[in-house]
Amino acid sequence: MILGQFKQALCLYVGCLLGSTALHAEExxxxxxxxxxxxxxxxxxxxxxxxxxxxxxxxxxxxxxxxxxxxxxxxxxxxxxxxxxxxxxxxxxxxxxxxxxxxxxxxxxxxxxxxxxxxxxxxxxxQQKKAIVVTVDKNAAISQAFVLNVSYVAYHPVAAPKVQIKIIVTNGGIDHNNVVSGSYLGEFVAGSSDIYRVVRADMYKPMSIAIKVDTDVLDPQISIPALPSVKIEKFTVSSTPPFAWRLHDTNADFGPKEICAAIPDNQQEAGILPNSTRVVFDERLTDRGVVYDCGQEGQACPDKSSHREVGDRQACVSVWGHLSATTGLSQAKGHVEATALKAVSIPIANPAAPNSTTSLPSEKKKRH
Structure with a gap:
């Protein structure tokens, strides 16, 4: 009877219904x-x-x-x-x-x-009235070994005074007395907590940890994704050839003209960082005229298409040269550039991560 009542309480307090989990997720x-x-x-x-x-x-x-x-x-x-x-x-x-x-x-x-x-x-x-509270050590996502903390909190008057908790690890195990096992069985009394050293087998494969209380598996399970097999590097892409104009004593304008920076076709694993496009002026001279980077606020170019990104491989900015009278000078030279990101493969000689020395805290392991 007590066990059946506990399971009912567990369903209410642990959130074994998906709707209950979603309800409190934002909190x-x-x-x-x-x-x-x-x-x-x-x-x-x-x-x-x-x-x-x-x-x-x-x-x-x-x-x-x-x-x-x-x-x-x-x-x-x-x-x-x-x-x-x-x-x-x-x-x-x-x-x-x-x-x-x-x-x-x-x-x-x-x-x-x-x-x-x-x-x-x-x-x-x-405070969500969860019977089980689980946390992982800081940097567990990038460490081969980390600490898992499990607490059994008995809120319900008929909650079982003692439960059996089984921890099941995929792509790793629990280090218990220097023996790593894919599962570990422990006993908890109300108000107790325990800490475990979890060791991950392969950092480049996903890891999951399921916790079973008596016969109920807590949902959601702990999941830690695989480390990426690439690293991200940034580089600069520039428009070619450079733009240039010279307006002197004339009523003609330069542009507004759209100048684009694009990632070369030989770099497929790359993309332009949003909002990183900019105009670089190597030369900018005016006398009763204007040289406008139409992507800058306050520089009112005749057209509205001052800045645009084409997918994640090309970004463009319009530039404009104009004389306010038939005499004067508007002269400029420069290019458009943007910051791009690319994926670079990481040589993987050993699937294990370098940080494998995590130890349990120095205090007594079992705490009541």
Missing amino acids: CDPAKFLVRDTIHSVTDLRTKIAYVNSMSSQKNDEKNANFANDVYSEFGISNMKVDAATKTSDLLSKLLKVDLSQSDQRWLLVSAIPAGNIDAYKTCIS
């Missing part, structure tokens, strides 16, 4: 527990993609107020709006060949929560 979105001012320092691009995806799904007032606009500052852009960051994430996903599930994104973000905020995240989860 404890791990992205909200990251420190805005330090997101740019996260080295894992998959985690940044997960962060941007999470923020873009929030209400407009929240995402605009809380978004870390320097999330992709390593590419030279420090004031990126959510829409541009979303396009950048789409490009990075394509180049890295990653397709993150909702579970992947959640656990990438959980593994990036700073130590000072992880307790607040646990509290948020426990």
Whole structure:
């Protein structure tokens, strides 16, 4: 009787119904527990993609107020709006060949929560009346070994005072007394927690961790995606040939003319970073005339098509030369350039990641 009542309580409190999980997902979105001012320092691009995806799904007032606009500052852009960051994430996903599930994104973000905020995240989860609270160590997404923390919180008066929890690891195992096994069986009493050292077998394959309480498997499972087999490098593409004009004592205009920078055909695993297109003037002279970069605010060119991107392989800006009278000078020379990203293969000699020395915290392993 007690076990049957516990299972009913578990269904209510753990969220074994998918609708219950979805209902509270936004409340404890791990992205909200990251420190805005330090997101740019996260080295894992998959985690940044997960962060941007999470923020873009929030209400407009929240995402605009809380978004870390320097999330992709390593590419030279420090004031990126959510829409541009979303396009950048789409490009990075394509180049890295990653397709993150909702579970992947959640656990990438959980593994990036700073130590000072992880307790607040646990509290948020426990306040949803979840019987089991699970977290992973910081940087679990990029480490071969990391710490898994499992707590059994008994909220319901008829919840079982003691349960059996089985942890099943795919592409890895639990290190118990220096023996790594694909599964581990433990016993929990109400209010207890335990920590485990998880070892990943192959960093370039996805990992999943299922937790079974008695006969019920908690959903969603922990999933950590494979490390990409490529790295991202940035480079510059420029328009060729350079544009140039000289208007002197004439009523003729130059343009507005669209100048485009494109990625060469021999670089297929590449794309232009959104909003990175710019005009570089090597020469800019005026006397009762104008030299306009039509992509700049406040430079009113006759046509409206001042700046456009063609897919992710070409970006264009219009330039314009004009004399306000039939006498004067408008002279310019330069080019259009943009920042592009490319995928470069990583030699994989050993599937294991270099960080394999994670140890359990020094305090007693079992805590009641």
